[in-house]
Amino acid sequence: MKIPFLDLKRIDEELKNALKSKFSEMLEKGVFSGGEEVELLESHISNYLKSSFSIACANGTDALELALRALEIGQVDEVIVPAMTWVSTAEVVALVGATPVFWDTDEDGLLASDWQKAISPKTKAVIPVHLYGKMVDMERLMTQAKMHNLFVIEDGAQSVGSFQGGKAAGTFGDVGCMSFYPTKNLGALGEAGMCLTNNEDLNDRIKMLLNHGQEVRDKHVMVGRNSRIDSIQAGFLNIFLERFDSFQATRKKYAKMYLEGLSDSKGLQLPSGILEENHNSHLFVVQTSRRDDLKDFLLEKGIGTAIHYPYILPDMKPFRSEGDFTNARNLSQRGLSLPLNPWIKEEEIEYVVKAIQDFFP
Secondary structure (H helix, E strand, O other), X not given: OOEOOOOHHHOOHHHHHHHHHHHHHHHHHOOOEOOHHHHHHHHHHHHHHOOOEEEEEOOHHHHHHHHHHHOOOOOOOEEXXXXXXXXXXXXXXXXXXXXXXXXXXXXXXXXXXXXXXHOOOOEEEEOOEOHHHEOOOHHHHHXXXXXXXXXXXXXXXXXXXXEEOOEEOOOOOOEEEEEOOOXXXXXXXXXXXXXXXXXXXXXXXXXXXXXXXXXXXXXXXXXXXXXXOEHHHHHHHHHHHHHHHHHHHHHHHHHHHHHHHHOOOOOOEOOOOOOOOOEOOOOEEEEOOOHHHHHHHHHXXXXXXXXXXXXXXXXXXXXXXXXOOHHHHHHHHHEEEEOOOOOOOHHHHHHHHHHHHHHOO
């Protein structure tokens, strides 16, 4: 049996036909920048996530940079970033001229609760990352941030569909940033992203920044850039949104199968809280000191896996930093992502479970 980590060619025929139909419809209309599909996407996301303003943009990395620029974070400013995250989280801080200050995570890869120790007189913001789809305790973090007058930018690239007390990831902070990269729970067929905010002024600033700083056509009031979403991707996302709840239910079902099947595997640490509402089951990440051996063993069995992520940011050349990043570094060396997506089959989940049981007799 061959089980890829993720194979988007497996999208079912009904969904493929709906996407083809949407493309044909947009081809006939001839609107490929802005337009109805973008407006519909922003409206659908605002309604689903209960966000006052949802601003579609070119990708999740741009969303983070737009948030920083809208909050006027730049030279001499510092921004606290978890040591374990995709590079974009720190990359955008450097791109606006500010300095990323790294702090360790907890065992799940979420920004450690004592992150306030990283605050200095130059600290302007903190970026909590909802890693693997599991949310940081946002009520606590928001209270801590307000005590120090810090902006909060949520990196929700992996957390669309995660909720905490009924409130969606990305709607707690000053700005929430989403990625619709094809591998995400809500993914386009190309690059796309979004900023969420409940602040009207920030909404206006982000909209101008992503469209060359224009207040209206040809009236440029600030230095912006081109980060407009592709209208066709917005149209595709509107199709995927119709199935989002169904896909989420499938992810939870498969995550439960993994948990039940692997609960007795000694030497294997399973993800915590993956069936709760504050985790969207984006990635099923197990931890073991034998990670590389397990990865090779599963590959021999035809099972694809992935590592999210093999290196922490403070160990990388562009962001080299000293500090105690024990939990983050352990996760980078122990974490292995198992196949989990709406297009995998139950018998394939069972095959993966059996293979791991054989590895941990």
